[in-house]
Amino acid sequence: MHSKKDSILKRWHSFRVNPKKCADKWGHQYWEEADGYRVVACKHCPSFDTQASACSINFGSPLRKCVVSSIEAHLYDCKNQDVLEVGFGRFMLARNLIKRSGGTWTGVEPKRPKDEKPEIGKGGHGSATDIPFPEQTFDKVFAVQSIEHWGQKALGFKPSSYSDCIAEIHRVLKPGGTVYLDAPIHFHGHEMFIMGDLEKIKAIFRSDQWKNVQIEKWREDCEPLEPYRPPENCLNKDWPIEITSYPEEEVTKARETGLVWMIAITAEKI
């Protein structure tokens, strides 16, 4: 999955990303409402190639294909917006799309050197609990495959409290500003993501501070594509360390039947 060809295709896609094409592809309702969630079934997803019966994103794991599609769907129109990425790592797609659509990208990442101070228009050291900008700086804050790690214990992570992280994001957002956060389900990270506990995830957004909290479910209904099983190294390493507060039978069920899918959370600051 992470072959050289795969990483070249991934970089090429980020390099060529085009806001106008994304608007054409995603600028309509691409989900179906079901039980309070927005369901993006693979067979109805704009990235699904009906003729080939395959996802048209030609690189990455099944999860990364959803990540790419969801970034395209949510970030193609950032004109005149100040946008902050939390935990940016090395993936360039979102920042290229934001800049090309006329927005300003800024990033914080705990793995950057401590003396690399972020500035508007540039990435630097920071984290979800320590965003070194004044209050009401940003129109949008987003994180790609990062939130599930903020409260993680496995791999020696020092877990942060989700209420502190969301309060810090709330602080730096302007009133009416929005968040976009995507994360895998039944994969790794904090137990509520491994267990797919969407009610608990939703509850980190306080109703007196946030409105329009929406969760999209990508790939939960993956027909006719192949199901994506949680990798062995997650099942046997991360899961036993992270999962401490769910009944044994629920964990066993998730182990036996759980497939990896993705959520995209959006919300608006009151």
Ligand SMILES: C[S@@+](CC[C@H](N)C(=O)[O-])C[C@H]1O[C@@H](n2cnc3c(N)ncnc32)[C@H](O)[C@@H]1O
């Ligand atoms: C799986 S990587 C994803 C990186 C990149 N966003 C991508 O999609 O390729 C998770 C990222 O979250 C960052 N991260 C972990 N804990 C964090 C925290 N508490 N605050 C901000 N970022 C964090 C990690 O350093 C890492 O860059």
